[in-house]
Amino acid sequence: MSEHYPMSRRQFVAGASGALLAGAGAAAAEKKAGGQTSGLAIEGGPKAVTKTPSGQPRWGEPELKQLEAMLRQGSLFYWEGPQTKLLIERFQQVCPRKYVQTCSSGTAALHIAVAAAGIGPGDEVITSPVTDIGTVIGVLYQQAVPVFADLGAGTYNLDVADVERRITPKTKAIIAVHLTGNPCDLDALKALADRHKLILIEDCAQAWGAKYRGRPIGTVGHFACFSLQNSKHVTCGDGGVVASNDDRFGPLLQKFGDKGGDRRKWGGFDAFATNYRMSEPQAAVAAAQLTRLEAIAAKRARLGNLLTEKIADLPGIIPHQVHPDDRAVYWFYMFRMKPEAFRCNRSQFVKAVLAEGAPITGGYIKVPLYGEPVFQKHAFFAGRWPVKEMGLTTMDFSKHKCPEAEAILATGMRVPIYEYMTEEYILSVAEAIRKVARHYAA
Ligand SMILES: *Cc1c(COP(=O)(O)O)cnc(C)c1O
Secondary structure, eight states: OTTOOOOOHHHHHHHSOTHHHHHHHHHHHHHHHTSSOOOOGGGTOOOSOOOOOOOOOSOOHHHHHHHHHHHTSSOOOSTTOHHHHHHHHHHHHHSOOSEEEEESOHHHHHHHHHHHTTOOTTOEEEEOSSSOTHHHHHHHHTTOEEEEOOBOTTTOSBOHHHHHHTOOTTEEEEEEEOGGGOOOOHHHHHHHHHHTTOEEEEEOTTOTTOEETTEETTSSSSEEEEEOOTTSSSOSSSOEEEEEOOTTTGGGHHHHHBTTOOGGGOOOOOSOOOBOOOOHHHHHHHHHHHTTHHHHHHHHHHHHHHHHHHHTTSTTEEOOOOOTTSBOOOSSEEEEEOGGGBSSOHHHHHHHHHHTTOOOEEOSSSSOGGGSHHHHTTOTBTTBOHHHHTTSOOOOGGGOOOHHHHHHHHHEEEEOOOTTOOHHHHHHHHHHHHHHHHHTBO
16 A cells, blocks of 8 residues: 555646646755755754744633623523524634534534435445544434545545546435645535535535635535534534535524424424534533634644645655645645655654654554444444445445545655644744655655
């Protein structure tokens, strides 16, 4: 898997940026001028990163104020609760959609979207194999079938041509995961969805504050799903938001998040759903957190783009590829190495960068989702998969393949990006990567 790298030099240059070719020459000259590359820290040389900014508290006065107001309320239930209302209002400033439902997680938001879209037994939903498993949990619970499509080599997002190849008469929806907060090619995906009458669901869990061609993330698809889990840009510990502008689906969000019932006329259950409610304490914290979002998103965008600027000219390095008109909000940054361009493997590369003082990690999730044991064994429900037993699908995850996704996980390296980091620090991280890349250049 790790030695396989299917992208040609020409595709790489075309796919990433024109500056790369020119930059490659510059880096080679730099190596020559210096004669010997400077000593790597792993070999006893000085570290590239000498100062690491420390984390800052992610919550404080605004959250306390909101929590205090919440505790003076007579009810902590979401329905018509003032904290939930405030959260929805503030959410609509970030993602202007007509219908918004708060819920207990990003996984819940995605499940509500899939259920509200009417996706059911044997229906196919095309999505990314490199994502949080929460992207497909709702699909499987609705007895639908996730179909994994391959990814762009530098964007790590759905490859629209491969999505198209995987469309069958059973396909009902596409879940576009904006991985790391880098927007998918939404116009292309929406056009494809429209052409085949498919629902487009945006998984914005890692993309709070991102912009696609200037438009807020979550405003192109039929549904937008966000997570407020602790590791995301903004949080209330756990939580989620699902939104839609579509008059067919929007009115269904509440009932698919709340036991299948319409709270305005409780009873007469005409739909079946679980309880995915968010409470007022969570909404209070989340509402306060949203006042911090723009600063967080803008800062992360700046730091991630700066890192690209400083490593894009390195031969054999594929930087995180972001469209120049988009705002990526870097839940993390990921670059790749072309294995044939280096005299070391990824794990040696990572070790050397770590020794320089930059906290990088190899890969992201261990294997593409279809490689996980529960998929390989089709063991979703007490060891069984009813839709397969009933002949509603012939899917065999043990034969599923997404070569680029596998190559991304085998050659990608993750750099943490946080809003409290300084540009100076990112420059030193870039220098750590440069030192190591130059030293091991083949
Ligand atoms: C975090 C995440 C989810 C799931 O969100 P939870 O709140 O943890 O359920 C789904 N998709 C992506 C891309 C995520 O990063």
